Amino acid sequence: MEAYPPDYVQHNLPLVLVSGFGELDNDGSPPGRQEYGARISTQSPECLSDQAKRLLQGLRALDGTGCAWNSTALPGSTGSVRYQIKTVGRSYTLPARKAAPLPKVPGSESPPVARNAELHSPLSPLSPGSPVFPDGVFTPLWLHKHQHQVPCLFVAVFQIRANEASQDERLRGDINAIKHALTRSMFKTRLAVILISDRSILDAPDLEDRIAVIRRAAGLDSKTGLFFMPPMSAEAEITIFVQDMMRLLQPSCIEYYRDLTKRARRKKARGGPPPLSGTPVGGASQATTQSGWNVRYEVKQGVFAEFRQEMDVAERHFSAALEELFTTEGGVFETTSNWSPRWDEVRLLSDATALRILRCQLWNGQTTRAVQSWVNYKSRVRDLLDRRGKGSATYCWNAWESQWANIMSQLVQLADITPLRKSHDTGSDQPGVQVYAQPEKGAAIGERLPAWYSLHHSGYWLRLFAKGIRARWEKALAIPEEDRVPPGQSPASSVANRWQTYDSYLVPDPHQEAPLSGEGAYDHVTELGRACIRAAEEFEARQQARMSEQIKLELAEDLIDAGSRSDALQLLTVLWEESTWRADDWHIPFRRLLLMLLGCARHDQSPQLSSTIPAVVWELLAIAHIDAPDTTLDLTNCLHDRQGEEPISLTFTDKTRLCPFTTHFAFGTLSSYVGEAQECQLTLKLNAPPTTKPLQISSVAVKLGNKQVIIRHDGAESDVAIATPLQSLQSMRELDDGSLESSADLRFRPQTAKTLEFAVMLREARVCDVDDVVIHVETSKFALRHRLSQESILPTNRWRIAKDGVMDTFLLPHMDSRFMAIHPKPPKVQIALQDPRIQYFTDEHIRLSIKLYNGEAEAVTGAITPRIESTDDDQALDLKWAGDEPPFDITKTVSNLAASAIVMVELFVYAPPEATTVTLALDMQYTLASDPGTTLTKTTSIDLKIVPAFEAKFTFAPRLHLDPWPSYFSAPSTTEDVLDGVKQLWHLGAQLSSRTDQEILVRKVELAVHEVQGGALCTIGNAIQEKEEEETLSLGPGEKKVSDFQLTTQKFSLDDRRPTHLDLSLIVTWSTTTGSAAEEAAETIIAAPRLTIPTTEPRVLCTISQREKTKNEEYHILQYHLENPSTHFLTFAVTMEASNEFGFSGHKYRTMSLAPLSRHHVEYRLLLHEEVEEGRWIKPNLQVVDSYYNKNLRVNPGGQGVQLGKEGEIMVWAGGVPSGEEGRT
Template sequence: MEEYPPSYTEHNLPLVLLLGLSPDSRDDGSSAAQRQESGTRLHIHSPQCDSERARHLAQHFLALDGTQAAWNATALPGPAATMKYRMRSVGRTWTLSPRKAAPPPQSPDEGNRQSSPSKHMELHSTLSPLSPGSSLYPDGIMTPMWLAKHQDRVPCLVIAFFEMSMSGGSSVDDTIISDINAVRAALLRSGCKTKFAAVLLSEKSIVRAPELEDRLTSIRRTTSLDSKTGLFFQPPMSSAAEVSTFVHGIFNTLQPVSVEYYRDLTKHARRKKSRSSVPVSNVATSNGGPQALSSISWNARYEVKLGVFAEFRSEMDVAERHYSQAIEDLFNVEGPFETTPSWSPRFDETRLLSDAIAIRVVRCQLWNSLTSGAVQSWSNYRVRMRDLIDRRGKGSQTYSWAAWECRWAKTMSELVKRADLPALKQSMKQSVEDSSEIMVPPTYAPPERTYAAADRMPPFLMLHHAGYWLRLATSATRIRWQRALDIPEDDQLPPAQSPGSTLVVRSNAYDCYLVADPDEEYELSGKAPIGHVSSLSELSKASAHELSARGQGRLAAELMLALARDFSRVERYAEVLEVLSPVYNESYWRRDHWLLFGEVVALLNQAAQAVGDSEIVLATTWESLSDPTRLAPGSQANFTHCIDGVAVRGGITVADYTDHQRHCPITASFAFAESETFVGDSMGCQVTLSLPSSARAATVTLSNISLTIGSYRPIDLVHTVDDAASGITAINLHERDGNLLGNCNLELRPGQASTMNFTLVFREAREYRLKEIALSVKTDRFRLKHTLNNIEHLQAKDWLHDNEGNGIRRGLHHHETTAVTVLPKPPKLRIALVDLRSQYYVGERCTLTIRVTNEEAESVTGSIRQTHDESGDTALSIRWEADDREYTGANLYPLQELHPDDSALLTLSVQAPLDAGIHAIPLDADYTLAGEPFTALKRTLTLEIVFATLFEAKFTLSPALHEDPWPSYFTSPSASESLEGVPHLWRVGSKLRSLADSSILIESVKVIVDHIGEDASCQIMDLDRLDQVTLSPQGVFERAFQLLTRKGSLDDRSPTAVELSLELTWRRQDNDNVSTALVPIPRMTLPTSEPRVLCVHAESRDTGADVVLQYHLENPSSHFLTFAITFEANDDFAFSGPKHRALSLAPLSRHRIDYHLLVHGALDAVKGPGGPGRWIYPGLQVVDSYYQKTLRVQAAGNGVKLDAQKGLAVWVPASTEKR
């Protein structure tokens, strides 16, 4: 904004004059030239306050100066009483600007006719368009002098400082009173409504000098100053905090007074604007001369005044409204832009005023955090001004318009900087290469609520940081430079050397608004130190600095590249190196493979050769080998002589690069033949180098290649001239000075690959990884070393084989080809299991045959150990079986000496667990070779044996009738006799399904009592004898047992819990080893005190009955029970016995009821137990009369069963049915 008058662009702050203090050293006296002798002079005769205390006080007053504060609402003004001011310490004298202009001169004759003309003539301001002496007369709108007058000359507040000396007496007070009255009278005489206040500095406080109170009272009464708002007393203060509090207390009081001053000026300007007629000057304009200011121009002038006064009051929203209206008036169809010819100086004055108002509009919006609104105002004004210049001016294709575009963008950048908006300072996190996080300010401010609620806004309408606007200014400056270079030769001459006709044409063709004439503009476009290129340099560097600070490094590098083009265009190669060297060294484009990097290399190479920088010439030439189009033709015909024409300091140029610093033109890859190897074995390695194919690329000869593989010895491949310059080369490595050295041809031709094969032998068991490959080129002028340490790029995907001169690629199976795992030397003693079955069964004793074979080249001796962990419930019982009893059952079994290719058979006996599962049996063979007795080798084999369940079992439990009589409840036992409990007989049925994969033989089956409750006994009885049974896979085997339980005491009524297991002795058909399988029977809880009804099929002794059913009602409880018995009629049979009956049972008793059944007719016979017959379903209902509980009838003998749906079923053989 330096092209504009400072008073047009500065933020307006209330002016406060400090009289009586030392002049401010920061005041540059720039307004002294505007001092007018006719103005009112303020002067005090009292001595100037120069004491240390006064200077300290002045510093606190000047600290309230807000000239350099940020232009935003958070900086100024803050809360009430913290408003910022423009503070000026002016000493003892100050001259105010005159308020009215002097009357125009008159002739003597006119004076005789009118003795006092000034009484009848209205006088106007010296800066008014109505005053003939004003530069605005008669049709100017505004001048910067008016803003400078209110900002620098006419204060809103005058504060006078006086020292009350204790030794002066009344004369000091009289001088103070005289000065105060004189200053107040001068302010009144000037017509300004400036407020006045006085500060009295005393050497003592009123407490220590009570007479000061009378002196203060006298001064206050004589000067008529208000003790609260006009007269302030400062006693001695010991700390800076007290002085600061005193100063802020003064402005707490005077701030409303200051604001009121500018409010009065606003009212005065608003009254003038509200007049119905246009003001007319006292002096009539001549015919043909400029006309008076139009009405709309007057409105624009008053809008500007109202906006400035609002800005003085820090009411930025009000100021923006007035400024916006002023711009509308200027661009109105009847406004000055449309009515003033473009060749008139008033047109440029109006443009200057319009630009200043637009700047203030944007500043007001930024002040109020209307970021997107400020950008729209900036953009809209640019569009309107361009349209105006295209219609009314010289057009927008001139260097003047490009200069305006640059100036407008720079102005926005400065406004953004001065605004210091919090939205552009809030940091955000950004990741960097080392995975850490840094704080980066945002690149643009988010839109305000008004725009955020609407549709998505385009990015260019959001407020970006200052670097964005400087970048726009750079583009406009470059356009200005080009248009300046396009100025015709006739217009390049100074006006003194050009004919008059050319000057006329030139004045009609060129717009010189705030720019130089065409001849001077052309001079700026050359190689001069101060010109367009220098401006481009300043703008580009400032923009790049802002962009880099916000993480936009690529955009900053692009700006530096464009600036380097401009420097190269004017042959300023030193500046090219200065600008491009940081971009080249830390280029994002190199890493991302952007095409722009090629242009960086070309410009740097050209500049380095012109300046004589051999290091940069070498570096750029080296990187350009991968893309020869980056350099000029012929510049890389021979890389080894690239710096022959450049002077080298020290004789030899040394360069050491890495992948992160420079791009290597040679592509290198490395691969191990396998991912694993053993100690002492040979491992093949392959290195491939290639140079990109290009017509102009030169042959590159490497002096040597160095490979670093983990902790292995360094490997150096040295160049040796031979006939094989490409293809696949086998290299024999030999040791020299602790390194492995090999010779090969390292001459690389464009588009060809050179492959080197060599072998390594590793002596330590560990992992080895390729760390780096270093390529070296050595000549008599330079030493270049490029280290490739990006392992991801060095990994080869294929292995190249030589097939009669043709390379055949074979894919590698391992993914990480630059790493190899070296394992310890492998043992060659083989352990194998002979005749391992697919599965074994729980409880089975297994015999495993193990064969140990010596595949070593020497005899071996050692031992074999089984290391199964036998802890836990599911542990295996394992033992070795041997002829020698010493080793039978031991975990360790010795191996006799085994000659090469000999075998030994060992037997391992394993007792299977009782639960199914998979068990691992580790076998460790520790042995030594006959030739290396101190080198222990170990071979491990882990046997996985599956132990499966042999049987799938189902069990049934049903009650049975015990024939023995029960003890009588009415018989008293003797004293020595204790009655046992009631015997209960139960029937346990089992159904086993074979899960074996082959037939098995069942030798025996029996039930084992695992557990029974206390005070109870249990006896197992077989129902029949079992012979050997052959059970095929999935075959079913059924077996039943009787279980007799009895309580130890007749008084024990608790249920009996019984846990049983079914023990089966079995063997395989092809094996004589007998095994035992234990099948657990689910836990059974047998009731002993519940009444029950048992039905048995008795043998018929009556020839008239087919079936005799005996129902036994048992009452094992200690209560008398009564039952209601009902036998239901059935169509299948007739019965003899009680149909309805009530039966009472004493405690510990049972009763039998017999029913004789006669079956009706003959039905279809079915197969059943004992032959053909049929099932009938008699129904007996037994109900406990007291509990109303129906007892279920249980089948307790042969020929009787329970059906789930029909109830009790009785088998009737076919031979007994009656017709």
């Protein structure tokens, strides 16, 4: 847009003049003749307070000069508009509404004419002083007048102080002076007054009356004419004040431009202009046509609609004006000669009108219509120039075409269309970056639009701009020499012919466009460079890197053609370093880049470019064969003309540079073992064109895991070896760092491949692959190192062999020959468990006999390490080798185990207390006597199933304690150590069942008390033995052992009524074999169920004494012991039932009352009806009923000879001495 007058292309905003802050906006005088009208001048001082400055900032915030050209850029609610805020001083001169009358010539006589009929606007074609007089159509001065000189609103700002009423008269006078000046100017500009006060009305009530007097005296409207601004401390308050004020004034501003629109519509409706004979300067040969007047007023109405921000209305008027310009039925272009200066003026107006149409369409979101309008207007202009102008075959058309594309790019940028924003301008709530905007609804109903009609971002339009500049440059260079000479040095015929051929619209003349001397020519190169860089930046901002690189490459080519090799070199270097063509294999454009860069670098003799030349040649060797068979490249001598420089070191990777070699690698087998030689083949192919000289590699390094193989060039090889396609490297030397080195002929002819076969021994078990290949090229001028990563090394499925001098291949059996599995060398040492058992037992000290057998052909030395691989509960187990002394070492050394020899070792495994399944892993790492550097590993896993050794059943019953009970009525003991609770005796029976599958030895069975709760003491007596037993008892599978224990409990306090809880466990010491070592004895702890002993419950115990003899008979004494451990008196009814087995002596029925904490005895003498010598079990039935609760008390055995029957009844042994099972209770 820079080629057009700024007023033609500027977006029109309502002009608001603010007076009272000083003349801060200095807008220079417009070009051309200027006549001045009414002058506004006031005497009040300028407002310089802080509040006034902040008010000015608030007003400037509504200035929309720098905002985007779209509706979304407007702030506030829907319908609000932006303004152009301009500050002026206390004096301002408005332009004249009417032109000044022509001076009267003395002595001349003219008929009297009414003043309002003869005077017109100074810019009207009817005013002799107008730039468009007499036949012009439009001038940008009219736009300048309405945008920068005549405001729709004049805001006068004054300072009013609370204590200075004397200034009110001056304020009224200044306001009236402004009103009168606006009235004299005949413009309908609105007036608004702002009074800035230092105090509020609440603080100074008299201000309200003063303001009312000023308003009435000046005749201002109370809502839109006068605004009072009290002191405001916050910026938000000032912002709200300004926005509210402008919201009230906005209808007046819009109405101002609406009145101007109505006036223009009325003038258009009057018809054409009056005859020229009626003008003060009659006799003119031509006047503005009817179409010209229609265009003039359509443009005015469109501009006024744009002032009102009614862009759809503005587009309609601008489109009507454009049709009037191009119509073939008396249009402006049809009635204007192409040699007339008015032709260029009309073209300027036409371009400005078309530009405004595009702006209106983009404002309304009609992107596809905007592209269609752009294309249609370009076609109409070209058709017009070919038909009425000087044609479109000259540089003038290409200049306009490029400017028209530049206009569209600037419009797209200024419109700030959301889909076309740059990536860093797109918010998080917006979709990703788009290249073009989608067509609007209704743009193409029922037809398929071309892709170009979808509005693309400004980069595409800038690319068209650059294309037009390039075409203009080419045609400028093609201008004949006779047309490049200045007119003063050319014959008249040549000048006349030049005037008819070339169009000077927005471009210099041919002798200035491309002068023959070359001095002062138009700088096409600079303009082209700016356009291309701008276009490239737009493409880069939207991740279109390839298009950006293409534009830069074309620009570099143009710079080279123009002789600017230094600028081209700088551009090409950056493009070469950052190019995406390298990674994307776009070799054709990348080759153009390399050739241009090489030519510029060779032309520039600076030492800084010495490293660029071999790097570029190195990459050209990789792609030069595409379309340049005659290209001769010599990497070795590419720096032969650079003298006296130190060798250059270059390091490349496949990510940063292309490599001229294609690399293939293959392992000979799919898998192998550690320590075995692995056959490998490395194939290198030089991709250079056939005309390239042979290339010699200094060395190539291949990295295979931790092993590196370096193959150096052998200069002693004959020239015949260069053609050898397969070279087998027999001798490999190992260097100090562990890498292998060999030599081969590394000279390559173009388009030939060479395979290097070698063997390498890998000593690490892993999946081995080729990590990288490094190619070294060394000359006297430079040293080049190129590293190819695994991604750039290609696999091959063919293995090359030489058979009778003929090359042959065979298929490899694996998919990816770059990988090979290296397995550990299979160990031949065998580890086995001697005499394994099916199961083992908890808490057992397991002795495992392990047999080691050396199956190797030679002696081995190593160490065996046991480890627990897994357990059900992740519990660690203790391991110990037999015979080890503390501190124990978990690893056992096996030294010099001869071939086929066997050695036995014993391992103790301490089983856990819970049942589980354990996996014991035995790892033996050993080395052969002949190869101590290679470690072999043998691992054997043994599953140990651990189950419980015993199953226990417990019985718990009360017994009679013989000690007397303490009296409830006696005084307690004063000794602290003496317990005054009741002693109670209990019987605990434990039955052990062996769950083993073999005979075991039970050495000891003990009962342990872990915890006593309830404030009591528990003591354990010795185990009850019915007969003398051996210290060790043998239990077979499924056999049982019964152990009886006596427990005595006693409360610490007689008053303690809480129950007592006992936590007990059975400790069994046992072993698996008789006479085994003490360290193999196991100790198993079996937890007994928790026992609860009630303290306050009464109970009945039954005992029987040995039989007694009288004179004639024998009888047994049966005693029942009733205990009342509670603190209450209890009454019991005791009834002895008769029996057929015996007779008894005692109370058959009686009632007994028990005092608290007392025990009573009931005795019966039993006489058997039939005497049995061996004895037998009888069932006396004593009923004890609690009289209060009417519940039977259970009778419990209280000693030997008494037991419970199957149905819970009491059974006593009578007739003999109890023994064995009969005595057990």
